[in-house]
Amino acid sequence: MVVVEAMTRGYQQVKTTDSIRTAAQLMREQDIGMLPVVDEHDEIIGTVTDRDITTRASPRAAPPAPA
Template identity: 45%
Template sequence: MNIQECMSKDVQIASPNQSIRDAAQKMKEIDAGFLPVGENDRLVGMITDRDIAVRGVGAGKGPDTPIRDIMSKEVLYCFEDESVEDVSQKMAKQQVRRMPVLNRDKRLVGVISLGDISQQDQSGGAEALSSISSPGGQHVQH
């Protein structure tokens, strides 16, 4: 099974010029912990609730701080035609719980989470979650 068969296709994208307040409000509205950040039809970063808490508030930045100042610029992603098994292994190796999905033209087409994977593939999602949640797997989520 390919990722495109189980990914979430309704993706909200933030602009790097929006404030972290805007990002937090959008996350609350859609009940998500992260937003892809796009500019000029390209994925340029990710912002998570953790970024807002640690890199924003924890670093003394105010709610009007642009997303660009605190977003994660290293974007870990997968392609829509990759297999669920390959992507769950990639997520476990990179210790992330969610990942943007691109088409082969590198355009954002969706988001995949461990929850999406576990609904389709009980063993892959559980294995990835176990790896990410292990004591040695305390990485910042992108």
């Protein structure tokens, strides 16, 4: 299998000025875990992942408590 056979065609994107909440909502609605981030010229300058949101942006991004 090659990448083209596994990739998602078409995509959503977020702008640098969009909120983390917007990115998370798009990921949930589209059932995806990564979004390209574009600048004011719609050029991709990075990505944001569900992991980024969970580990860096979540207000409760703390290690889980022991069971």
